[in-house]
Amino acid sequence: xxxxxxxxxxxxxxxxxxxxxxxxxxxxxxxxxxxxxxxxxxxxxxxxxxxxxxxxxxxxxxxxxxxxxxxxxxxxxxxxxxxxxxxxxxxxxxxxxxxxxxxxxxxxxxxxxxxxxxxxxxxxxxxxxxxxxxxxxxxxxxxxxxxxxxxxxxxxxxxxxxxxxxxxxxxxxxxxxxxxxxxxxxxxxxxxxxxxxxxxxxxxxxxxxxxxxxxxxxxxxxxxxxxxxxxxxxxxxxxxxxxxxxxxxxxxxxxxxxxxxxxxxxxxxxxxxxxxxxxxxxxxxxxxxxxxxxxxxxxxxxxxxxxxxxxxxxxxxxxxxxxxxxxxxxxxxxxxxxxxxxxxxxxxxxxxxxxxxxxxxxxxxxxxxxxxxxxxxxxxxxxxxxxxxxxxxxxxxxxxxxxxxxxxxxxxxxxxxxxxxxxxxxxxxxxxxxxxxxxxxxxxxxxxxxxxxxxxxxxxxxxxxxxxxxxxxxxxxxxxxxxxxxxxxxxxxxxxxxxxxxxxxxxxxxxxxxxxxxxxxxxxxxxxxxxxxxxxxxxxxxxxxxxxxxxxxxxxxxxxxxxxxxxxxxxxxxxxxxxxxxxxxxxxxxxxxxxxxxxxxxxxxxxxxxxxxxxxxxxxxxxxxxxxxxxxxxxxxxxxxxxxxx
Amino acid sequence: xxxxxxxxxxxxxxxxxxxxxxxxxxxxxxxxxxxxxxxxxxxxxxxxxxxxxxxxxxxxxxxxxxxxxxxxxxxxxxxxxxxxxxxxxxxxxxxxxxxxxxxxxxxxxxxxxxxxxxxxxxxxxxxxxxxxxxxxxxxxxxxxxxxxxxxxxxxxxxxxxxxxxxxxxxxxxxxxxxxxxxxxxxxxxxxxxxxxxxxxxxxxxxxxxxxxxxxxxxxxxxxxxxxxxx
Ligand SMILES: [Zn+2]
Numbered sequence: 001x002x003x004x005x006x007x008x009x010x011x012x013x014x015x016x017x018x019x020x021x022x023x024x025x026x027x028x029x030x031x032x033x034x035x036x037x038x039x040x041x042x043x044x045x046x047x048x049x050x051x052x053x054x055x056x057x058x059x060x061x062x063x064x065x066x067x068x069x070x071x072x073x074x075x076x077x078x079x080x081x082x083x084x085x086x087x088x089x090x091x092x093x094x095x096x097x098x099x100x101x102x103x104x105x106x107x108x109x110x111x112x113x114x115x116x117x118x119x120x121x122x123x124x125x126x127x128x129x130x131x132x133x134x135x136x137x138x139x140x141x142x143x144x145x146x147x148x149x150x151x152x153x154x155x156x157x158x159x160x161x162x163x164x165x166x167x168x169x170x171x172x173x174x175x176x177x178x179x180x181x182x183x184x185x186x187x188x189x190x191x192x193x194x195x196x197x198x199x200x201x202x203x204x205x206x207x208x209x210x211x212x213x214x215x216x217x218x219x220x221x222x223x224x225x226x227x228x229x230x231x232x233x234x235x236x237x238x239x240x241x242x243x244x245x246x247x248x249x250x251x252x253x254x255x256x257x258x259x260x261x262x263x264x265x266x267x268x269x270x271x272x273x274x275x276x277x278x279x280x281x282x283x284x285x286x287x288x289x290x291x292x293x294x295x296x297x298x299x300x301x302x303x304x305x306x307x308x309x310x311x312x313x314x315x316x317x318x319x320x321x322x323x324x325x326x327x328x329x330x331x332x333x334x335x336x337x338x339x340x341x342x343x344x345x346x347x348x349x350x351x352x353x354x355x356x357x358x359x360x361x362x363x364x365x366x367x368x369x370x371x372x373x374x375x376x377x378x379x380x381x382x383x384x385x386x387x388x389x390x391x392x393x394x395x396x397x398x399x400x401x402x403x404x405x406x407x408x409x410x411x412x413x414x415x416x417x418x419x420x421x422x423x424x425x426x427x428x429x430x431x432x433x434x435x436x437x438x439x440x441x442x443x444x445x446x447x448x449x450x451x452x453x454x455x456x457x458x459x460x461x462x463x464x465x466x467x468x469x470x471x472x473x474x475x476x477x478x479x480x481x482x483x484x485x486x487x488x489x490x491x492x493x494x495x496x497x498x499x500x501x502x503x504x505x506x507x508x509x510x511x512x513x514x515x516x517x518x519x520x521x522x523x524x525x526x527x528x529x530x531x532x533x534x535x536x537x538x539x540x541x542x543x544x545x546x547x548x549x550x551x552x553x554x555x556x557x558x559x560x561x562x563x564x565x566x567x568x569x570x571x572x573x574x575x576x577x578x579x580x581x582x583x584x585x586x587x588x589x590x591x592x593x594x595x596x597x598x599x600x601x602x603x604x605x606x607x608x609x610x611x612x613x614x615x616x617x618x619x620x621x622x623x624x625x626x627x628x629x630x631x632x633x634x635x636x637x638x639x640x641x642x643x644x645x646x
Numbered sequence: 647x648x649x650x651x652x653x654x655x656x657x658x659x660x661x662x663x664x665x666x667x668x669x670x671x672x673x674x675x676x677x678x679x680x681x682x683x684x685x686x687x688x689x690x691x692x693x694x695x696x697x698x699x700x701x702x703x704x705x706x707x708x709x710x711x712x713x714x715x716x717x718x719x720x721x722x723x724x725x726x727x728x729x730x731x732x733x734x735x736x737x738x739x740x741x742x743x744x745x746x747x748x749x750x751x752x753x754x755x756x757x758x759x760x761x762x763x764x765x766x767x768x769x770x771x772x773x774x775x776x777x778x779x780x781x782x783x784x785x786x787x788x789x790x791x792x793x794x795x796x797x798x799x800x801x802x803x804x805x806x807x808x809x810x811x812x813x814x815x816x817x818x819x820x821x822x823x824x825x826x827x828x829x830x831x832x833x834x835x836x837x838x839x840x841x842x843x844x845x846x847x848x849x850x851x852x853x854x855x856x857x858x859x860x861x862x863x864x865x866x867x868x869x870x871x872x873x874x875x876x
Contacts, residue, residue, distance in 0.1 A: 174721050218709050385721035396713055422743055425717065425736035483736055486717040 006145045006174060006386045007135050008182075008378025011124060011162065013078040013231060014204030014340070016040045017375035018131040018146075024391045026186060026379035028372050029138045031059060031130075032544065032592065033599050037371060038134070039063045041075040042126045044114045045547075054114065057547070058130040064606065067267075070096055070259035072114040076233060079205045080120040081165075082158030084511050085109050096259035108513050121161045121513065122521050125168035129523055132169055133540065137592070140537075146171045147382040149374050150488075151206040152178035153226030153402045155448050156460050157511040159488050164518045174385050176487040179203070180210035181399050182377030183338040184219055186368055188395075195333035196222075198321075200351050200364070201374075202314060203339035205231040209318045211325040211332070217394040223324035223421045224402045225317035232273075232341040234310050239269035239298075242306075243284055247294050267610070276303050277343045304346045311350050318354045324421050329356040335364040342370050398423050401484050408445035408454035417482060420450065427483040438470040442478060446490065459510040460490060469499045534588070541591045545583045548598055552576060560608035568604065575601040660726065671715060671734045679715065682733045686758055687741035695755050697835035701746060708742045749860070752831060752853060755838075759846075761854050779859050789816050789866065793873050800873075810874070817870045820863050827860045 008026070010017045015037040019028045028036040043062035045055040046069075057065070066073045074097050080088050088099065088109040100110040100117040110117040128148075135143045148171075150162050159176055166173035180199035187197075193214050201208040208226035212219050243265050248254045255261045265286070272282040276298065284296040322329065335355050341347060352358050368376065383392045400421045406414035407430065417428035432442050442465040449457030468476050477497040484490055513521075552572065555561060561569070579594040658665040662676040671680055671690070688695045691707050713719070715738055720731040744750045753763055778786050792813055799806050831853060838849040 175718070216709060218712065220709075381718075384718055387719070387722065394713075396716055396718060398712060398716075423739040425732050426739050426743070427733075427736040428740075483732070485732055486735075 004141055004143060004145070005135075005139060006147060006382035007131075007143055008375055008380070008382040009128065009131055009146050009148045010179070010182075010372075010375035010378055011078065011127065011148055011150075011165075012040055012204060012374075013076050013206065013233065014040060015371065016127050016131055017372060018135050019372075019375040019379035020135070021379050021383040021389060021392070024389070026376040026383075028375055029135050031134045032137070032595055033060055034596065035060065038127065038130055039075070040078065040124075040127050041066065041073060042077070042113075042123050043069070043074075044072040044116060046072075047115060054116070055543075055547070056126050058126050061547070061551070064610070066263045067260050067610075069114075070263050071098075074111055074113055074118075074123055076205055077111075077120050077123045079229075079233075080109065080111075081124065082155065082161035082511055083109070083120075096262060108511070108517075119513065119521070121165040121518075122168060124162070124165035125521070125523055128165055128169035128171060132171060137537065144170065144172055145174050145382075147175045147177055147378045147385065148173055149179045149182050149378050150176050151203070151226060151228055152180050152201075152208040152210050152224040152399075153206065153228050154178075154488070155228075155403055155458055156488070156490050157458075158228070160512050163487065163489070164513055164521075167518055168521045168523055170523065173487075175381060176489075177378055177381045177397070178208070178210065178221075178224065178399055178402075178488075179374045180208045180224070180336075180338060181212065181219065181221055181397055182375075182381060183336055183368075183373045184210070184212050184214075184377065185380045185395070185397060186373045186377035187336050187365060188214055188219060193334070196325075196327065196331055197334040197336060198318075198332045198355060199336045199338060200314070200318070200342065200354075201226075201338035202341040202347060203231050204341075205229075205233050207231060207314050207317065209314070209321045211321050211327070218396050218398060220398045220423070221400045221421075222327075223321045224400055225321040225324070226402070227313060227317060230310070230313055232339075235273055235307050235341065235344075236266060236269050238306050238310070239272060239303075240266050243269060243294070243296065246296060251292055251294065272298060273303075273344075276300050277345060300345075307344075307346065311347060315350065315354060329354065330360070334362070336373075337364045337366050338370050338373055340371050342366070399486075399488075400424060401426060401488055403448045403458070404450055405460075405482060405484065405490065406447050406449075406454070406457065408447060412454050414447060414449075414452060414454050414457060418484060422484075424484050424488060425486055427481060429479060429481050432465065432478045432480060433474050434468065434471070434476050435473055437473045439473065439476075440468045440470055441466055442468065444480065446482070446492075461510055463492065465494050465496075468496055471498070538586060538588050538591070541588060541595065542583055545579055545591060545595050548595060548602075549576065549579065552598065552602055555602065555605055555609065558609055558612075560605060560612055563608050564605060568601075571601045572598070572605070671711070671738075679720070679727055679730050679734065681730045682737045687744055687754060690738055690741040691745070695758060696839050697752060697755060698839050699745060699751065704742070704746060708738070711738050748828075748831075749857070752835070753857060756850060756853060756857070759850055761850060763854055763857055779862060782862075785816070785819075786866065789813075789870070792816070793869060796873050813870055813874060817867060817874070820867050820870070824860065824863050824867065827856055827863065831856050831860075 005020055007029075008019045010019075017028050017036055017038065019026050021027075030036050031038055038059040039062070041059065041062040043057050043065040045057060047054050062073060063075075066075070076095060079091050083091065085099075085103055085105050085107075092099065098112045100112045103109050108119045108121075110119050111123065128146075132143055132146075146166060148162055148166055150159055154162070162176060163173050180201045183199050183201065184197060194216075195214055197212050197214060199208070199210045199212070201210075206226065206228050207230040208224065210224040211222045213222055214220075240262070244255055244262070255265065268284055268286065272284060275282040279300070281297055281299045282303075283298070284294060286294045322332075332355050335351060335357060337348070337351065342351075348364065351364055357363060380392060380395070381397065383389045384395055384397070387393070401418065401424050402420060404416050404420040405418040405428070406416045409415040417430060418426050432444065434442060443462065444465065445454060445462050446460040447454050447457035448460050451457050465478055465480070468478065475498065478494055479497050480492060480494045482490060482492055564572075575594075575598040579598050582590040582594040585591070659673040659675060659678065659680065661678040662673060664673065664675040670683065672678065673680055683689070686695065690711075691704065693699075712735070715731055715735045717728065717731045717735060720728045723731070744754050756763055792809060796806070796809055796813060799809065834849045834853045834856065838846050838853070841849060
């Protein structure tokens with residue numbers, strides 16, 4: 001097989017990016033719209049009239065659909081990766097998506113999107129496919145191999161789900177890299193530093209902290225800790241809850257039943273959060289249908305008080321990581337900040353206190369864009385694996401497993417076999433025997449976690465050792481080898497030692513898809529042969545052109561169109577005519593150029609439509625809500641549960 | 647998800663067919679990576695079993711071997727080489743994790759020499775009076791009484807400064823005893839490393855007893871810390 005480039009992918013909760021090594025520097029590959037960030041949002045276009053399968057769109061265009069057709073859009077799906085039914089149900093309280101009605105306990109939950117259903121790995125696969133296409137467009141060549149980053153604190157099932165998503169997207173995942181470690185790689189590349197560094201990574205939906213020792217180009221992780229349920233989303237939910245409650249109390253309108261309005265308000269909450277990082281206060285200012293305005297001033301002090309409990313939850317993992325690494329804050333030479341939420345001044349203040357920075361005349365490192373640094377590091381790791389560049393040939397990443405691996409022993413107690421923070425790959429060999437004469441099966445339950453009882457840990461898999469030769473109880477000696485690979489995923493092998501027979505293992509993963517299921521979910525794609533590839537790029541570009549053309553046609557009907565100056569309108573007209581012309585030809589570059597020009601010409605229009613959507617969604621909803629109020633109790637299919645705050 | 651791994655062990659180098667010493671991870675003839683050998687953790691680092699280790703040297707060797715063995719170096723190699731790199735690196739990491747820690751290292755060496763140690767063989771029921779080291783019997787009895795009292799007081803929401811002080815004093819004492827055990831262990835290391843077969847056998851016996859005592863003290867300190875912290 002031709003070995004092309006290996007790209008580095010940050011598959012984020014909120015945004016995803018793809019990067020590669022350009023010479024000695026990692027760079028992010030922009031999408032067609034020129035943006036480095038692809039929002040991790042997936043939308044299903046309306047059902048075509050001929051009943052064929054609707055198109056799936058990803059990124060900014062999908063985000064626009066959030067307000068108009070929220071029941072056909074899904075985001076933050078990373079929070080659902082590798083999780084069981086119960087966990088997903090709890091998670092969905094905070095999101096407007098619905099589970100498919102017929103999901104059974106024990107199977108991978110499916111999300112209902114319009115008429116169709118998708119598992120979380122499938123949704124992630126669409127995001128990955130978009131990144132793959134962006135890279136292929138950039139290189140003009142197929143991309144089939146990638147390094148994908150995951151939160152350091154992801155467990156086995158979450159890692160496997162991410163790998164499955166890669167496979168569905170047509171990517172061979174050469175390695176899963178932990179996000180904080182990737183960030184450290186991006187920072188360490190050009191400084192040949194020695195010393196101990198801490199990476200504090202507060203992303204959209206997950207928190208990680210890792211402590212690494214750098215020496216002779218070896219990045220050796222000492223310890224890692226985190227929370228896969230903590231991130232910027234939680235802060236958004238707090239602000240959103242305030243707005244929803246206040247609108248309800250002051251204006252008698254309960255917006256919770258109406259996903260479109262909630263999404264509009266969520267956008268306003270995110271905007272306010274972002275403004276509060278630079279300014280001393282931010283405002284909600286939303287027009288309500290009765291002529292009232294919902295106006296709310298949020299001073300930074302109030303905001304900081306509000307989010308304190310969220311931020312405080314990052315402190316314990318940081319302290320535990322230092323304890324596990326056997327170091328004090330004073331022994332940390334540098335701190336690297338990763339993730340958009342680390343732009344919040346209160347977060348920086350907390351980091352300063354946790355690692356005693358200002359007191360030692362130090363500052364955290366923020367010189368690389370916190371949204372991009374993980375993808376850049378993934379590109380470095382991709383280059384290390386490709387083994388083709390001089391400046392990465394001496395670099396080596398030694399990562400650890402975040403959670404202890406154990407097996408359930410008598411009485412439901414966990415026997416720990418590989419402790420957390422062990423350098424991976426790591427292995428352990430255990431011996432099992434039978435309890436009854438003639439017994440030919442032994443059941444083993446593998447768990448991950450730090451608790452004493454198996455029931456309190458995360459169930460990884462149950463498996464049966466079969467085909468044990470019948471012997472007196474206690475006589476068989478079955479050797480089972482547990483191995484955590486470099487991706488942090490478990491592999492198991494077993495052997496009966498007295499008979500020398502390889503014991504058969506039937507593995508039932510507690511969470512996750514079978515090989516056959518993954519195979520059946522692989523996204524259709526063209527063959528990767530060179531000739532086909534050029535044709536495929538042209539077809540994709542034409543599809544893209546059509547999609548943007550139809551969106552512009554719709555936008556002309558929107559009130560926002562009238563808000564454009566006549567010059568702006570003329571520019572859109574011209575860009576549209578030009579695109580129609582190049583679309584008829586087969587010059588790929590001209591076609592791409594045409595798409596970009598039209599996209600740029602309509603950018604202000606899109607912004608105006610987004611702004612209008614918030615007010616509109618609320619207005620539309622209020623009339624509807626008024627009708628419902630008369631008739632019946634409000635029963636929402638997926639209400640927003642109030643976030644807790646004191 | 648789990649995957650089943652197969653293991654296969656060729657006798658000679660898979661690449662150049664020259665037979666080689668089993669405890670090497672690379673063929674001495676063609677330098678290609680080999681499947682894990684049957685050797686112990688010490689042999690991974692080219693060491694004979696010993697207890698006094700140069701930790702800086704060990705780390706240096708760990709890094710050197712990691713650079714050659716790590717799966718990152720074999721991302722585009724053959725399927726077998728990738729499997730062996732994975733297994734070899736796991737062995738290297740397991741060996742380094744065990745040998746760099748003085749207690750794990752001692753336990754591992756003793757197990758290599760047939761000693762039975764660890765939670766499953768002793769200290770399982772640490773309340774069992776027969777397991778209490780004889781010289782500590784009285785103090786442990788009193789400590790357990792105080793711990794009970796403390797837990798009861800905590801439950802009632804009461805504070806007993808005198809009891810607290812007494813427990814902290816006990817903890818300091820047991821911490822001190824732990825240091826003494828470690829000191830004695832290090833003395834036995836020297837005897838084992840430098841001694842003949844007879845001296846080694848004696849040192850092994852001593853160390854097994856010291857490790858038992860150490861585990862016992864550790865559990866006590868943990869109990870006190872937990873109760874004080876609750
Ligand atoms: Zn050879």
